[in-house]
Amino acid sequence: MSHKTKTHILENISVPSILKPAGPAPHVAGSKVIVTLGPPCRDTSTLVGMLNAGCTAVRVDLTWGPVEYHKQSLRNLAAACKATDKLCAVIVDTVGRELFIRRPITLDDQGWPEHTQDLPIKTGQELIVTSDQNVTATPTLLPINHPQFASHMCREGDQLFIGRYLTNGAEASSLYAEVREVRGQEVVCVAQNDAMLGGLLTVIHSELSERGMSSLQMDLPAFTASDAKAIQDIAAECEIDYVALTYTCDDSDVVEMRDLLDSAGLQRVKILAKVENRQALANFAAIAAAADGVVLSRGNLGLDVLPEKTAIIQKAAITACNLVGKPAIITRVVDTMVTAPRCTRAEATDVANAVLDGVDAFMLGAETLRGLYPLECVRTVLSIAHQAELVFDHAHHFEMLLQAAMQGDGLDDSSSHGLDHAEARSLGGSPPGDSPRAGRLASDQAAPAEAPAAPGANAGGRGGAAPGGTTADTLAGAARAIAAGIGGIVGVTANGGAGGRNEAGADGGAGTQAPRNAPSESSGGDAAGAAAAGQGSAAPPVHPGLPPIHPARPAAALRRALPGSASGSPTHARGMPAKGGAGHFGSMHAVSSFGSLPRVRSSASLTGRKEGPSMSKVESIASTAVRAADKIQAGLIVAYASTGRTASLVAKYRPTMPILTLVVPAAPTGGAVASRDALTLARQCLIVRGLIPMLGVPLAAGGVGTESLLAQAVAAASGRGLIKPGSHVVAVMSYRGDLVLQVVSVDDLGQGIRAFDRGSASDLSKDAHTRAQAVPIA
Ligand SMILES: Nc1ncnc2c1ncn2[C@@H]1O[C@H](COP(=O)(O)OP(=O)(O)O)[C@@H](O)[C@H]1O
Ligand SMILES: C=C(OP(=O)(O)O)C(=O)O
Structure with missing residues (x-):
């Protein structure tokens, strides 16, 4: 069967009706805005x-x-949250595999690193990018942070992009250069345009011309030792809710970060995979299944794919995330506002279109990291998003996703393995081809010391037998759609109809658990120390965020690159998931994140025939809650949460009304740990479209609740203007161990609830097994 892929916009909009003045934007219920903290916006009052x-x-x-x-x-930020009585999620973004030019810095009085010198470049001039860590940058000699850049990554004909960090690629500070020759540590390039290089210079070896899919940059460790240390340093003092994993290439990267977080006692911190090149697109299904959400880094991605593909990739990637109910975030929305108080028409349209595509959140980068109008950016993006939400075709979105979930999107196995060469080419240029250099890197690097991986550590993550694969299969379809440059849903279902394996996912928890392995680089030193160590005593000061990338790679990356290794020949390394091997999507995270509820199956599956419609029970309840709320025109959905999975699945169906996510710690006795975890989950909701968190705080020992938790939550929501007296509420909660829906109405004073349907609806929540008190936040 096929799904419609039309833009999610109401059909009946009349042009004049658009002129009606818009109401104020609801600040927390709809699409979310994430800001990157930097000098213009990090003070408490801003x-x-x-x-x-x-x-x-x-x-x-x-x-x-x-x-x-x-x-x-x-x-x-903590002070600002306290002053406003609001919660705010914190995302820590890694350095990972980024390539940089190493340049002297000075620190301003706040400790922010700056480059004082700009480098003028003229079209046609020769410049050298060198792997030598001990030279000082000049307009003709640019030291790169990767010691093997010349020896292993570059060759004649390659294209380099050198531009200011978080550049939009069209600024005067961006340089395209063609590699003419590689001489020892030196890569000799010719400038293709005039540029004034300033600020932190990132290098993108985008290889639009060739081999982009097998770039050895992606065989570097998924995160650096400095990343690992910084995360732990920050977490020791501040709350971290998400880690954003730069240049995620496949699901094993996510597993490696998960291992690090778990071993550091940060189990509650979730992972956002940053999708920033074609390799990540090739592995999109597995990445999105393994991660807790996806950041589509449109700046870097835009340098690695053809411009004519970018909108299509965005639509397919967002759809793929929507299908599995994981947050989709995009970057680079109002670049112009770095220096101007208003955005362009194109940017305004882009924001609105992303909302119509189904995005959850917008991540502001340069706009707030160094922009002049951080506050205006937040307001602008939210106002545009709000207008788009008003015309978002919720019903179409609901039906489309419900159909997909019901079908289980039975994909044939061949669809589960990402892109083939032809598909990858269609995104970025000419054939990736085999990468002889992959073999070279592997053999060169077999010797350096590397942290021994725990037995089976990475094999478990990549190949651990998942008992089926609804999540991954669905995503795989969308990944194919990305490859084919069509809407995700079409891709999913075009391959469907064949049934496929619909059983797993919700039966999760049974996935093979990969043993926890140590962080890939065990030695520490902070970023500054690492940077200094890398350049020797004579070297100029380099900013602390730029450690040299350690040449040794973790065992997993090495194995991937070894010819004939189980996880792929050099051609497959990173970029090309091998065909065959049903366990490819068997990441434990993919499986366990779907919870352990039994699935609702069609009679066809119960009679042993090939799987028919099939949906997990939790998803069935979540979608029913949205449908019921729509039918009775409820003003609010309340989703009780301990892991947030149910609430995410409700959000997946994009109801028109906000979803009050009532976080109730699973531990019945409460306590500091449970409360802290509850707060973390509450903050984590704040990147998901539609979710508004509220805390269900367990009553102190001996405390007796006189009102049901639901009544308190509704009263608090009413007090905050989220719902009006007399309107209806649909709640998803547990009742005697089962997941149920309860429909109630707000009482006439807005101070509690009353039965929705006289006589039949009892207040189930009175029998709740947890006694708690609803505490509104934000
Ligand atoms: N009727 C209720 N009254 C009080 N607490 C409830 C009620 N229903 C569910 N809860 C609590 O809310 C939380 C919901 O968790 P769960 O259903 O597992 O959601 P998730 O999908 O977030 O894991 C649990 O801590 C549960 O004990
Ligand atoms: C690299 C990033 O994004 P983009 O690729 O959109 O610049 C980022 O925001 O960290």
Whole structure:
């Protein structure tokens, strides 16, 4: 069967009706805005302004700035949250596989690193990018942070992009250069345009011309030792809710980060995979299944794919995330507002279109990291998003996703393995071809010391037998759609109809657990120390966020690159998932994240025939809640939460009304740990479209609740203007161990609830097994 792929916009909009003045934007219920903290916005009073304007999450980016600077930003944020009585999610973004030019820096009085010197470049001039870590940058000699850049990555004919970090690619500060020759440590390039290179210079070896799919950059460790240390340093003092994993290439990267977080006692921290090149698109299904959400890094991605493909990729990727109910975030929405108080028409349209595509959140980068109008950016994006939400075709979205979930999108096995060469080419240029250099790197690097992986550690993550694969299969279809440059849903179902394996997912928890392995690089030293160590005593000071990339790679990356290894020949390394091997999507995270509820099956499956419609029970209840809320025109859905999975699945169906996510710690006795976990989950909701968190705090020992938790929550929501007296509420909660829906109405005073349907609806929540008190936040 096939799904419609039309834009999610109501059909009956009349042009004049658009002129009606818009009401105020609801600041927290709809699409979310995440800001990157930097000098223009990290002081407490600006943060207060941004929280009041509706920003619900911040990112600190380890790519730039010392850890202490970021900690101070987060301390300021904590003060701003306290002052506004709001919650704000915190995302820490890794350096990972980024390539940089190493240049001298100075620190301003706040400790923020700056480059004082700009480098003028003229079209046609020769310049050298060198792997030598001990030279000082000049306009003709640019030292790169990767010691093997010349020896292993570059060759004649390659294209390099050198531009300011978070550049939009069209600025005067961006340089395209063609590689003419590689001489020892030196890559000799010719400038293709005039540029004034300034700020932190990132290098993108985008290889639009060739081999982009097998870039050895992606065989570097998924995160650096400095990343690992910085995350732990920050977490020791500040709350971290998400780690954003730069240049995620496949699901094993997510597993490696998961292992690090778990072993550091940060089990509750979730992972956002940053999708920033074609390899990530090739592995999109597995990545989105393994991660807790996806950031489509449109700046970097835009340098690695053809411009004519970008909109299509965005639609397919967002749809793929929507299908599995995981947050989709996009970057680079109002670049112009770095220097102007208004966005362009194109940017305004882009934001609105992303909402219509189904995005959850917008991540502001340069706009707030160094922009002049951080507050205006937040307001602008939220206002545009709000207008688009008003015309979003919820019913179409609902039906489309319900159909997909019901079908289980039975994909044939061949669809589960990402792109083939032809598909990858269609995104970025000419054939990736085999990569002889992959073999070279592997043999060169077999010797260096590497942290021994625990037995089976990575094999478990990549190949652990998942008992089926609804999540991954669905995503795989969308990944194919990305490859084919069509809407995700079409891709999913075009391959469907064949049934496929519909059983797993919700039966999860049974996936093979990969043993926890140590962080890939065990030695520490902070970023500054690592940078200094890399350049020797004579070297100029380099900013602390730029450690040299360690040449040794973890065993997993090495194995991937070894010819004939189980996880892929050099051609497959990173970029090309091998055909065959049904366990490819068997990441434990993919499976367990679907919970352990039994699935609702069609009679066809029960009679042993090939699987027919099939949906997990939790998803069945979540979608029913949305349908019921729509039917009775409820003003609010309440989703009780301990892991947030149910609430995410409700959000997946994009109801018109907000979803009050009532976080009730699973531990019946409560306590500090349970409360802290509850707060973390509450903040984590703040990147998901439609979710508004509220805390269900367990009553102190001996305390007796006189009102049901639901009544308290509804009263609090009413007090905050989220719902009006007399309107209806659909709640998803547990009742005697089962997941149920309850429909109630707000009482006439807005101070509690009454039965929705006289006589039949009892207040189930009175029998709740947890006694708690609803505490509104934000
Ligand atoms: N009727 C209720 N009254 C009080 N607490 C409830 C009620 N229903 C569910 N809860 C609590 O809310 C939380 C919901 O968790 P769960 O249903 O597992 O959602 P999730 O999908 O977030 O894991 C649990 O801590 C549960 O004990
Ligand atoms: C690299 C990033 O994004 P983009 O690729 O959109 O610049 C980022 O925001 O960290």
